[in-house]
Amino acid sequence: MARSHIAAxxxxxxxxxxxxxxxxxxxxxxxxxxxxxxxxxxxxxxxxNQVPLGPTVSRPGKTEGDGSMYLLGTGKADITGPxxxxxxxxxxxxxxxxxxxxxxLYSRAFIIGDIAKQEERTLYxxxxxxxxxxxxxxxxxxxxxxxxxxxxxxxxxNVAVTGTHSHSGxxxxxxxLLPQIxxxxxxxxxxxxxxxxxxxxxxxxxxxxAPGYLTVAKTKIHDANIxxxxxxxxxxxxxxxxxxxxxxxxxxxxxxxxxxxxxKDMGILTWFPVHGTSMLGNNTLITGDNKGVAAMLxxxxxxxxxxGIGNFVAGFSQANVGxxxxxxxxxxCEDGSGEKCNFQDSTCGNGNKMCHxxxxxxxxxxxxxxxxxxxxxxxYAGAKALYLSxxxxxxxxxxxxxxxxxxxxxxxxxxxxPNGSSVSTCPAALGYxxxxxxxxxxxxxxxxxxDTGSPNANPVWSVVRNFLxxxxxxxKACHAPKPILLDVGxxxxxxxxxxxxxxxxxLRIGQLLVVVSPGEATTMAGRRWRDSISTTASxxxxxxxxxxxxxxIVVLGGPANSYTHYIATEEEYxxxxxxxxxxLYGPHTLNAYINVTSSLLPYLQTNPQSKHPPPGPDPPIHTxxxxxxxxxxxxxxxxxxxxxxxxxxxxxxxxxxxxxxxxTFIGANPRNNLRLEGTFAAVEHxxxxxxxxxxxxxxxxLIYRWKRTSTILGTSEVELSWEVGEDDGxxxxxxxxxxxxxxxxxGGGEIEAFEGVSGVFRIE
Numbered sequence: 156m157a158r159s160h161i162a163a164x165x166x167x168x169x170x171x172x173x174x175x176x177x178x179x180x181x182x183x184x185x186x187x188x189x190x191x192x193x194x195x196x197x198x199x200x201x202x203x204n205q206v207p208l209g210p211t212v213s214r215p216g217k218t219e220g221d222g223s224m225y226l227l228g229t230g231k232a233d234i235t236g237p238x239x240x241x242x243x244x245x246x247x248x249x250x251x252x253x254x255x256x257x258x259x260l261y262s263r264a265f266i267i268g269d270i271a272k273q274e275e276r277t278l279y280x281x282x283x284x285x286x287x288x289x290x291x292x293x294x295x296x297x298x299x300x301x302x303x304x305x306x307x308x309x310x311x312x313n314v315a316v317t318g319t320h321s322h323s324g325x326x327x328x329x330x331x332l333l334p335q336i337x338x339x340x341x342x343x344x345x346x347x348x349x350x351x352x353x354x355x356x357x358x359x360x361x362x363x364x365a366p367g368y369l370t371v372a373k374t375k376i377h378d379a380n381i382x383x384x385x386x387x388x389x390x391x392x393x394x395x396x397x398x399x400x401x402x403x404x405x406x407x408x409x410x411x412x413x414x415x416x417x418x419k420d421m422g423i424l425t426w427f428p429v430h431g432t433s434m435l436g437n438n439t440l441i442t443g444d445n446k447g448v449a450a451m452l453x454x455x456x457x458x459x460x461x462x463g464i465g466n467f468v469a470g471f472s473q474a475n476v477g478x479x480x481x482x483x484x485x486x487x488c489e490d491g492s493g494e495k496c497n498f499q500d501s502t503c504g505n506g507n508k509m510c511h512x513x514x515x516x517x518x519x520x521x522x523x524x525x526x527x528x529x530x531x532x533x534x535y536a537g538a539k540a541l542y543l544s545x546x547x548x549x550x551x552x553x554x555x556x557x558x559x560x561x562x563x564x565x566x567x568x569x570x571x572x573p574n575g576s577s578v579s580t581c582p583a584a585l586g587y588x589x590x591x592x593x594x595x596x597x598x599x600x601x602x603x604x605x606d607t608g609s610p611n612a613n614p615v616w617s618v619v620r621n622f623l624x625x626x627x628x629x630x631k632a633c634h635a636p637k638p639i640l641l642d643v644g645x646x647x648x649x650x651x652x653x654x655x656x657x658x659x660x661x662l663r664i665g666q667l668l669v670v671v672s673p674g675e676a677t678t679m680a681g682r683r684w685r686d687s688i689s690t691t692a693s694x695x696x697x698x699x700x701x702x703x704x705x706x707x708i709v710v711l712g713g714p715a716n717s718y719t720h721y722i723a724t725e726e727e728y729x730x731x732x733x734x735x736x737x738x739l740y741g742p743h744t745l746n747a748y749i750n751v752t753s754s755l756l757p758y759l760q761t762n763p764q765s766k767h768p769p770p771g772p773d774p775p776i777h778t779x780x781x782x783x784x785x786x787x788x789x790x791x792x793x794x795x796x797x798x799x800x801x802x803x804x805x806x807x808x809x810x811x812x813x814x815x816x817x818x819t820f821i822g823a824n825p826r827n828n829l830r831l832e833g834t835f836a837a838v839e840h841x842x843x844x845x846x847x848x849x850x851x852x853x854x855x856x857l858i859y860r861w862k863r864t865s866t867i868l869g870t871s872e873v874e875l876s877w878e879v880g881e882d883d884g885x886x887x888x889x890x891x892x893x894x895x896x897x898x899x900x901x902g903g904g905e906i907e908a909f910e911g912v913s914g915v916f917r918i919e
Contacts, residue, residue, distance in 0.1 A: 222551030223665060223701075226268030226276070227367040227412045229422035229468040230359025231454075233831045234282060234352030235260045236325040236345040238441045239861045240826060241785060242338035244285040244329070245322025246436040246596045249337045253325055254439040255860035256825075256835065257524065258447055259853040260284070260324055262353040263470040264360035265412070265424050267369070267664050268308075269556040277558050277662045278314045278360075279424065279669070279712070280353055281470040283443035285431070286318040286714035287673065289654060290330035290778050294350035299357070306361065312767055313558040315660060315671045316353070317715040320473050321431035321444035322596070327785060329718065330777050333643055333652040341781030348829055363466065366415040369552035371667060371708060372545050375405045376537035379445075379530050380429040382678060383480035383512060383594050384734055386499050386605065387727040391679045403479050403678050404428050407534070408710050409541050410667065411549070422468035423453070425538055426710045428476040428678070432595035433514055433527030440522070440858065445481055446471040448531025448855065453538060471534060472712045475681020477674075477721050477734050481530040482512025486594035500605040500732075501594050507603060512594040528855060550708070554665035554701030559758040562771030563751055565719075565740045566644055566655040570750040578743045581633035583644025583653045584626065585720070586736030590640055593733045604732040607636040634741050636729055644739065650781070653739060656774040658716035659751050661688070663759040666701035668692060670752060672713030676722040677734050680745050683724065684752070685709040691753040697760060717774070722748060791823035791898040792869040799823060799898050800911025803872060806892070809917040813881045818913035820894045822873030825861055827906045828897035835859045835896070836875045841889040841915070849890075856880060869901065873911075879918060891915050 238256040242249060260283035269275035280295075295316060299306045327335065327342035328349055335341055382388050382402040389396070396402075407427040413420050431444035443450070453469035486496040488503035489511050496503055496510035503509040514526025541548075566582040588606045592598035620626075626634075626642040643652040660671040668688055676684060689706045692698060698707040721737040728735040728742045738744045755768050793799055804819040825835060836859045838850035850857040856878040864870045875892045879885060892913040897906050 221553065222368045222370065223553040224270050224366050224415055225369055225556065226266070226270055226273075226364050227369070227414070227421060228264075228266035228360035228362075228364040229412055229466070230264040230356040230361070230363060231468045232262050232352045232355035232359060233259055234262045234284070234349045235441065235829060235831065236328070236348035237342065237826045237829065238325065238859070239824065241325045241327050241342060241345055243323055243439065244326030244334070244338065245324075245431070247334070247337045248436055251436060251439060253441060254862065255441070255858065256852050257440040257858050258442040258451065258855055260321075260441065260443050260447065261450070262349070262356040263450070263468050264353070264356040265422065265468070265470060266360045266364060267556055268364070270366060274308050275556045276308050276313055277556060277664060278309050278357065279662065280314070280316045280356070281424070281472050282316065282318050282349065282353065283321055283447050284318040284324055284349060285320055285322060285326075286718040287316040287716045288329050289717045289774050290346070290776055291328065291349055291353070292316045292716050293776050294346070294778070295353050295357075298350060298354040302354070302358065309357070311770070312560045313662070315662060315669070315712065315715055317472055317671070317712050319431055319443060319446040319471065320476055320675070320714060321442065321447060323431075323434040323438055323440065323442045323444055325441060327783070331651055331653050332649070333641075334718070335781060339785050340783040341778065342783055342785050344826065344829070346778065348831065352831060363421065367421065368413050368415060369664065370411045370413070370545055370549035371408065371552055372411075372541055372549045373406050373408050374537055374541040376407050376427065376533060377405055378483060379427070379533040379537070380405070380479045380481060381483050381485065382478050383482070383486065384478040384677070384727070384732050387723070387730040387732045387735060388478060388677070388679060390726040390730050391724055392726070395679070399682065404475060404681070407537055407541065408708070409538060409545070410552075411542065411545055420467065422470065423538065423542060424470040424472065426472050426474045426712055427534060428474040428479045428681070429481050429530065429534070430476055430479050430595060433481045433523050433530050435523035436596045438522035438524070440860070442527065445527050445530040445534065446473070448528055449534035449538065451853070451855065452532060452535040456539065469538075471538070473714070474711050475676040475678055477677035477680065477723065479678065480512050480595055481526070482514045482517075482595060483530070484513035484515065484517060486510055486512045496594065500603045501597070502603055507591055507597045508599060510594055510597055552665040552667055552701070554698060555663065555761040557663040557759040557761070558661070559755055559768055560658065560660040561755065561768045562656050562774060563659055564655055564772055565657045565744070565747060568747050570743060570747045572743065572746060578746065579633065579741075580743055580747050581630060581644075581741035582642075583655055583739035584630065584634050584637070584639045585641040585643055585739070586634070586637040586731055587640045588731050588733050588736035591733060605730055606638065606736070607729070607731040637731055637736060637741070650777050651775060654717050654719055654774060656772055657719055659755065660716060661752055661756070661759065663697075666698040666707045668698075668707050668709045668759070670709065670711045671715045672711055672722065672748070673715055673717040674719040674722040674739075675714055675734075676711060676745075677724065677727055679724050679727065680722045681711050683745065684749055685711055687749045687753050688756070691756050695757060695760070697756060700761060788824045788826050788899050790869045790901040791827070791871065792901055793821050794870055797821050799896060799909045800894060802911060802913055805914045806916040809919055810879055811919050812879050812885065815876050815878050816890070816916055817874055817876035818892045819872055819874045820911040822861060822871045822894070823896045823898035823909075824871060825896070827899050828908070830895065833895070835894070837893040837895070838877050839891050839893055840886065846891070850877065856883070875913075885918060887918050889915050889917055
């Protein structure tokens, strides 16, 4: 998670704490909360490692081979929260507030069960969110309890809640205070959209359960990510780095779900590391970023196949994402010099504000949308080529389905160091370089990456730090060489700022092991973690029933279940760039994760001596005590002599391919109705005498923008715009926009739906 404008965050934090203490002392906690695409064909630009794909390919045939039969289910549901007036989650910029929608967000659910043991299942969720979250997972688990007896097979042990790490979704849904600061607290509507949508996707996956087979395969995607913190990566041992051909993982691993009855595919689940920061920090439109694009393209492509697979679900999950970037052209100084940023600390001159990573289409000034589309397309193209090869190029999955989950307190855990000594973790803390941000989203003022020892920053930040909490000498020594900026793990007022209690979870599906990581592991951290799991699993013959000749297949998915920021190697930690400074529990954080997960692997054996590890201490849930300073929608009104849905600025008579058609309507606040599973906008095509919908707001090229024109009067406008592609298969003919809105009457009353229709325009 990039921390842009962290100085503003700290200032807000200070002000917020003062206000909070004042409110608590006067009113008590109970009163504070009232404040208030269509298919794109990649033939023209396919990369050398990818196969150009068109809409007429056939799906792979039935390939169960020697694999075990499983109970399989996939499901997808809308989780798009408030698209306006809520801060976007990821860059931590209080000025990045939603103004509309470019792409809907989804939860994608994947269920795998043991045919013989119905209670043995795994449920893996891929949410188009910045991360998993403690409160979100809690809400999902509580919701599952209310769905009835048949859903009681899903619980703490086997439910993994992962985020794609998009930085362009609405925020204000997280459990801990620190990420709530820039989003002005916790918003129930934003939270419920995610939880309820996730539950809906689980229900759809559960209702689709059918016997089937799983196969796994891998490919390389060479042009969709780079290492944004190479200076820190190079601190890892030379002999270790020599084992790997690249400084980021280029491997995409795909798990394919196929019905036994008819051989039709239900979905795919992939793991590939690239940050969800293609959309830039100045973007204010909601999107699923590059992984949302990849999933959308794959699903739409599958729908276009002969016979179509209307319920096909494509999950593009993260992996060891920590130091990866989609800005594949590298980081440059945007000060007119055209020079690359300083290699050690990513600065330009004496500061970092002008150092920005460049995506493949960076020259287009569209807040990163074109680069996002391209990086998503590259993942889609690589995944599709891999999918098509899986008839002959695959490994059948066979063996037991098992899982474990436990909580561990990372604030003071003694673990074994690789050199044999005993070392300890620390209460969570963030270093000065955390405030510097990254080349994907640089911070502000005089913070720099690669800042160790006595930090090279204005002394005022020490005053701010000490106002919040001055770290003890023991805490400083535990985190050394990190200079502590925010001692977040020891601040409990008004409630915890970050987690100290950490989710530990691993899923087993035959010879496939999924390490569910609550933090963003860097490239080398992820490699060490996977290697350790593989070595330990082989030593105890964990997957020998599936394959006694080869080691298990290990993937890492996350950030999941909670958000524990970053997981860097000890060597990277000592450099104290952004990723090291954001490694919460000190230099031995990675060792702690490796020690705990490896020690619990015996619970994944087919017939373990004990079924589950001790549950550990439950984390606190703050949904009922979190503050919310986001204002509510009071009412919507129209300008005098106007009506809702009326066209203010109409379309032109005709547009050519490559143009952008648009119309503006008298609107209402979209927070009145999120229109989950619906749409705010549509493009309709006149075909054989009737209007047929050909685009809605889940399509990348149809954009919904909302603008408040008067807060006092409650008036607003909505602009719908359609980026008509040069070669996207759009037919010539007559089209129009349709706007769907909902108004909140002045003085109260039920929210009322309305529509608006533009004039007709021709695509030539």
